[in-house]
Amino acid sequence: MSAKRINTRKHTKRKHAKVPGETPSREDILAFVADNPGRAGKREIARHFGIIGGARIHLKKMLKDLSEEGLIEKRNKRMIRPGDLPPVFVANLIGRDSDGDLLGVPVDWDEDAGDPPRILVLTGKTKATQPGVGDRALIRLTEAEAGPEASHVARVIKVLEKKQGAVLGIFRKRDGDRLPYLEPIDRKQRELDVDPSDLKEADDGDLVSVQVTRSGRFGNPRASIIERFGSMNSEKAVSEIALQSHGIPHVFPAAVEVQAEEAKPVETLGKREDWRRIPLITIDPPDAKDHDDAVFAEPDDSPENHGGQIVYVAIADVAYYVTPGSPMDREANIRGNSVYFPDRVIPMLPERISNQLCSLRELEDKPALGVRMVFDKTGRKISHTFHRVLMRSAAKLSYHQAQKAIDGLPDDKTGTLLEGVLQPIWDAYAVVKKGRDAREPLELDLPERKIKLKDDGTVDHVFVPERLDAHKLIEEFMIQANVAAAETLEKKKSPLLYRVHDASTPEKLESLKDFLSTLNMKLPSSGGLRPSVFNGILAKVKDSPQANLVNEVVLRSQAQAEYTPQNIGHFGLNLRRYAHFTSPIRRYADLIVHRGLISALGLGKDGLPEGIESKLEAIGAEISAAERRAMLAERDTIDRLIALWMSDQIGATFQGRIAGVVKSGMFIRLQDTGADGFVPASTIGLDYYRYDEGSHALIGDKTGETYQLGDQVEVKLVEAAPFAGALTFELLSHGRIAGKKIRKTAPKVRRGPPKGGRSKTSTRKTSRRRSK
Structure with missing residues (x-):
């Protein structure tokens, strides 16, 4: 990096007018927001300028005016100038400047704000961790001067994805003695001649990965086949394209596999509570192999809670097997979450952990972190407690299997569970649902398409699965357990990664208003919007030809959910505090929350590591990006499979x-x-x-x-x-x-x-x- 390009002097922040109780000028507020990008919320502004009492009302109006004029934007309840970036975020490294230094652009950028800003990315001195063009990295903004080719300067915190050296493409044969060649999936890449000495049994039309062995100075570059994935018509080949194109890690390092194989099952109760007599059951899709959660419910016999219900939720104790800083922990952090394709899963954790030791298998003793929640007859949660337990799943059921039993069509398995297990669970759901209905979360009706595959991995048919009460029951029990986790960690003042969902931006709401006006419908022009407002609009068009249309547009008006240590609530669920706790086998955020509960409640020595507070912001940005990456890969795979099928x-x-x-x-x-x-x-x-x-x-x-x-x-x-x-x-x-x-x-x-x-x-x- 050229010395002339970096200003190493300490940045001197502007002084702002600060008279206690007096509302600052517009210029003072804009200067404060500019000096504190991503950190200046209404509370911080009021505290900085000493605004108290009734003066806060005038401040609120001033901030609203500045937002409507486009001078500031509200993002995660923090004020930023249009085009500003948060302190920590994930960036794609897209090239180099004239001095040879890396340039990047933010992965998560709203296209409505124009072209993404270019960031000059500074790297460390250790060659082993040096990022390169095509990589994806977690970066932190600095106050250095950027120079003429970039608008910001940042330093690399961590390289998230390295550009793959292999090239993915379709193997093609030529007539006669001519060399076979590779037709790259990426249309920007040149055709490659393939070394015929070891074709890995590849046939014409197969998907293969190759390694370039010779440059193409005089003709096509030469490459050798590394791996054959089979016919392009198969799901495995199509999902492989998604893995490669999105840079999703899918091969576990040797150290991770060794640690997983050396892990031992929990065979004794030890200091755990014994929940094995509670008839907890798992309810999942019929093809599920990893079972994160088990549930049970019973009426509350307390005379002070007439009509109330007690709900038990047990979650796989992944924290027992995956300890902070271990090889499995580092790899899980990189992956962020499991990725689900129509016929296979790219797990966050090795199969021995995810499908065997942690999975709450039927009639097997398993370690778990349990929560016991008490609800009153209106569905309001009045208390909860967390427990580190040993449990035994009484049964593994599918959603349809459980639903049929409740609807009067039990099979041999559910028939024995109907009266003592299933019916009490449904009775508890009827009560908990009252609380959900009173809370009025956003109720979008957008069916999700699924693909049924044949035995050879090709598409059999595409369908939209029926939405059952069994699905809604498990979903609501999990939401309540997640709320309980967030409340407990907040009360204990523990470090915490929230799952947040911001309200819609003024620009998106304005676009929604314009659209609704074409249907002679209105969105309120003033006052804070709640999910119930959107639900009212959706209810008006339910069962009408416009229903799907309005649901789509309302969805597009919403912000994206993400992980962050700063709580702004969850708009869609209409919750003040929310954290992911119920899926630690497939989400790293949940593992962080489990460790927080273990530390905060004194449930063991395998809780949060020291110094985690300073890392949570970066972890949140990293796993939020991994989540979006997985969603894109899953959607791309479905699109490709359907295109092949049609x-x-x-x-x-x-x-x-x-x-x-x-x-x-x-x-x-x-x-x-x-x-x-x-x-x-x-x-x-x-x-x-x-x-x-x-x-x-x-x-x-x-x-x-x-x-x-x-x-x-x-x-x-x-x-x-x-x-x-x-x-x-x-x-x-x-x-x-x-x-x-x-x-x-x-x-x-x-x-x-x-x-x-x-x-x-x-x-x-x-x-x-x-x-x-």
């Missing part, structure tokens, strides 16, 4: 709805399968269609023909690109004019050119859309 249905017609509208066209979601595809705007009829952002619609210039988010349409599949996971459709339906649907039997009439010149549409690609 590639032999070119020319077929489907019913669907418009799921997204952009300037370049429309995204269509098919009705039967939930598959997504795209209709380019240039192929829609003979008019010129303009994008109306407020109404999420494309509107014809001359005809007023309108295609809006949520409209039902008929489409024809014209192209499937499995590598990209993309489907291209041709629109067969007509749009609406003046709010009315155009008759599908009406002929499509070509618009002639205007007098004195050629029509805009005459040079556009015309549609082959048929009239019906």
Whole structure:
């Protein structure tokens, strides 16, 4: 790093007017926010300027005005200037500047704020940990001067992902004596000739990874096959693409495997409480292999809590096996969470831990961290206690299996559990649900598509699973256990990673208001919005043709949930404090919370390590990024599998709805399968269609023909690109004019050119859309 580029002098903060009780000027507030990016909340501003009593009301109004004028933004209840960054975040390292120093951009950046800022990334002196172009790193902003090629300077805290040296692609054979070659998945990469001496039994069309062995100075580069993943039509090959393209670690280091194999099961009670006589059961998907949680419930016999219920939740004691700083702990921190594909899981922890020692298997003694929660007859939690226990699952049930028993169709297994176990659990849920209904969390209705695979790993069919009370029961019990964990750790003043969900930004709310106005619906213009306001809107359109449309737009107006040591509450669940505690086998955040409870309650010596407070902010940013990475990989895999499955249905017609509208066209979601595809705007009829952002619609210039988010349409599949996971459709339906649907039997009439010149549409690609 050139010395001229760095200002090593200590940054001198500006002095702000500070008269106790007197509201500061707008300039004072803006200066304070600028000097404290990501740390200046309303409380901090009031404390700094000595604002007390009624003066806080004027401060609140001033902050609102500054936000509406676009001079500050509210992010996680902290004020920042537009374009400012939090102190710690994850960045992609995209290149180098003219001095050879690394440049990065933030991974999590709102595109509405414009192009992401470029950050000059400073590295340490240890070569073993040096990041490079293509890596992903956790970085901390510094106060050094950035120079002309970047707007910020940061130092690397930790390299999260190293760019893979292997190249993933499709193996192709050539006729005659010509060398076989690799068709890279990444279209930006060149074709590679493949060394024929060891093809690993690869056949034409197989997915393989190769290592480049010779540069391509005189012809194509040469490469050797490292691994064969099989036919591109299989789920394993498709999910492998997602793993490689998103840089998800999926091979455990040797030290991690050794530690996992050396782990011993808990065979004696020791200092644990004995919960083995409580008939806890696991309720999971039928193919689940790792069981994090078990539940049981019973009526509260206390005369002071008539009609109340007691709910027991036992969670796998992962902290017993995965100790701070150990190889398994370091790898779990890097992975952040397990990644779920249609036919396999990339676990956060080795299989011996996740599927064997920790998993709450049926009729096996297992260590657990349990919480006993007492609810009154209104569903309000009135007390809870945590216990480190030894438990034994009385039964492993699937959601459908448990639901059928409650609905009057028990099988041999559930029949013996119905009266003493299942019915009491459902009775407790009926009470707890009253509390949930009174709390009024955000109730979005957006069905999730699932893929059923054949034995050979190819797609059998796509379906939307039914949402059962069994799902809702487990979900609500887990939410209450998570709340109990957050409350306990707060009370004990323990370090804590919250699961937070911020309210929508003013910009997103304004966009939602514009959209709702097109449906003659209103969003309140003033006052704090609660989830119940959104629920009221969703209730108005329930069972109407606009229901799916409004649910989609409300979802897009919401912020992303994340992990942070700063509590701002959970907007979607309408909770003041919330932490993830119930899935430590598959989420690192939950393991942190388990350790916090162990330390805070004196339940063992394997709790939080010393000095964790200073690291929680970085850990939260790191695992939040890992969570988004996993979600993208899972979605990409489903998209690619569906594109492969539909590639032999070119020319077929489907019913669907418009799921997204952009300037370049429309995204269509098919009705039967939930598959997504795209209709380019240039192929829609003979008019010129303009994008109306407020109404999420494309509107014809001359005809007023309108295609809006949520409209039902008929489409024809014209192209499937499995590598990209993309489907291209041709629109067969007509749009609406003046709010009315155009008759599908009406002929499509070509618009002639205007007098004195050629029509805009005459040079556009015309549609082959048929009239019906």
